[in-house]
Amino acid sequence: MSNYRILLATVALLAASFASTSAFAKDTAIDHELEKYWNVELAVPTVTNPAFSRKGAFEAMVGLGVVPNDSYYLPLPLTLRGAYHMTNNVAVEASFSYMGLGPESDLHDFLKTAGKQGLLLGVRKPTKTNLAVAVDLVYSPFHGKLGVFDKKISSFDIAMAVGAGMIGASVDTNPAEEGALEDKFLPAGHWGLTLRFFAKEWLTVRADYRQFAYKPLDTVLFPVEMTLGVSFFSK
Numbered sequence: 001m002s003n004y005r006i007l008l009a010t011v012a013l014l015a016a017s018f019a020s021t022s023a024f025a026k027d028t029a030i031d032h033e034l035e036k037y038w039n040v041e042l043a044v045p046t047v048t049n050p051a052f053s054r055k056g057a058f059e060a061m062v063g064l065g066v067v068p069n070d071s072y073y074l075p076l077p078l079t080l081r082g083a084y085h086m087t088n089n090v091a092v093e094a095s096f097s098y099m100g101l102g103p104e105s106d107l108h109d110f111l112k113t114a115g116k117q118g119l120l121l122g123v124r125k126p127t128k129t130n131l132a133v134a135v136d137l138v139y140s141p142f143h144g145k146l147g148v149f150d151k152k153i154s155s156f157d158i159a160m161a162v163g164a165g166m167i168g169a170s171v172d173t174n175p176a177e178e179g180a181l182e183d184k185f186l187p188a189g190h191w192g193l194t195l196r197f198f199a200k201e202w203l204t205v206r207a208d209y210r211q212f213a214y215k216p217l218d219t220v221l222f223p224v225e226m227t228l229g230v231s232f233f234s235k
Contacts, residue, residue, distance in 0.1 A: 052155065052201045056235055059083040059091070061206055063229020067099065070223060072126035075099040079208070079227045083138065091138040093161065097225060100130050125172035125181060127216045129223050134165030134190060159194040161210070171216045188214035202233045 061081040067074075078101065083093035140159035167188040170181040192210035199205060210225045 052198060052233075053088060054085040054233060055087050057085045057233045058235070059085065059093075059231050059233050061229055061231035063206065063208065063227035065208075065225055065227030067102075067129070067223050067225055070129070073104055073128050074102045075129065076102040077132075077225050077227060079225070079229065081208075081231070089140045091140070091159075093136045093138050093163075095132075095134050095136065095165075097132045097227075098130075099132065099225075127172070127221060128170040128181070129167060129212075129221075130170060130183070131168040132165060132188065132190075132212060132225070134163045134188070136161040136163030136190075138194065140194075154198055156195065156197045159196070160192075161194060162191045164189045167212060167214045169214075169216050173217075184216065186214050186216060188212050196231070204231045204233075205229075206231045 059082070061079075061083075063079045063081075065077050065079060067077060077097040077099045079095060079097040081093055081095040083091045085091040138159050138161045140157050142158040143155065144157070145155045165188055167186050169184055169186060171184050173182045190210050190212040192208060194209075195207045196204040197206075206229055208225075208227045208229075210227075212221075212223050212225070214221060
């Protein structure tokens with residue numbers, strides 16, 4: 001009977017040992033990632049915010065978006081951005097957006113075709129934003145990390161941008177003359193937000209929100225540009 005109890009105890013011990021070894025192997029992937037952010041000796045989080053140093057790095061971004069608050073046109077901006085990161089949190093960024101892509105809205109079509117001659121004859125035509133260039137000061141005060149199941153720890157940041165530049169627009173300067181839209185290059189200011197998710201140290205998925213302010217004639221317009229794209233870092 002005593003030998004039987006010893007045998008049972010031995011089997012239980014081996015089973016517990018196997019279970020702990022299996023659990024350890026399963027946690028190895030996430031533990032490897034945690035070592036980047038956790039000081040094992042002190043058992044306190046180490047300061048690695050942001051996760052990847054970008055001081056002195058150049059960033060290039062390409063994206064495609066929409067202008068959701070234009071009632072008369074449906075621009076699909078193609079946007080290019082280039083930035084130099086002076087510190088981990090502060091960067092200077094230049095951007096170019098071509099907004100000539102995209103159709104006219106249903107409202108604009110209705111105004112052109114309603115009645116015998118349309119409703120835009122003899123009245124000022126809606127201003128069309130064609131392109132935008134700007135230089136921004138970008139500040140990234142918010143950084144975070146997130147786990148992807150139990151395999152990977154990724155990081156993200158949120159940045160605020162403010163800047164100035166120029167907007168190219170087609171403006172109706174003479175409503176009495178049909179089709180008399182004049183192309184103008186006008187000063188503009190803008191502000192916005194940027195959200196980056198880091199897939200790699202050198203690659204991010206990036207979403208941008210920018211709101212412009214410019215005055216083509218008597219009224220100030222505030223077109224919004226929302227883009228989704230990818231950016232690349234290099235030093």
